[in-house]
Amino acid sequence: MSDARPVLPEPDADETGPYTHLGFCRARPGHEDEVERLVLGLVEPLRAEEGSVEFHVHRDRADRAEFVIYEVFRSKRDLEEHLAQPYVGEFVHAIGPLVEGPLRQRFLRMSSALPAGE
Template sequence: MLIQMVSINVKPGHAEEFLEAFRINYEGTRLEPGNLRFDVLRDPDDELRFVIYEVFKSPEALDEHRKTPHYRECVRRIDPILAGPRTKSFYKVEMADFLSA
């Protein structure tokens, strides 16, 4: 199991456009067999800052995710409105409620 957290900062005036574009990725990813969880989080103190919390069954499932049309379309749409590069952090799961599901 692999967790990826992606930090994203959006240019002023583009937060709603970002959410519209990211919905494509969110809805498609939730249907992928290798995805266990996908959350789009927004900083309550900075409405232009987002964190994407993703849980995949394996590193290979994440690799497959990056090849999907919904991922590629989302990236195409959001890249011009980002305030800087996306940053990614990876974690392995030691304890989590969803492990027993």
């Protein structure tokens, strides 16, 4: 994984919803549980960030080495502020040797409305 922060696509002019990011990584053989532990270590501090709406860690049922991270922020700026947090850099540095290749990413535009109160 690279230490470089991703370039975030600009929201569309008519967008009013949150900014969603999906991250995908594949653990190197024998490091699956260590990768899971590191990714789960993000849950508490990330969910405590003011701009965080949702954060979930998933593991593929058929391929236990494959992880998917789902995170929703109020805005692109909130995600940028998250990526600048020291603990995020520490995570990227720690997980790099444990995964195959760079983190694969997708940035999504939310089409459905968030439930009331979100």
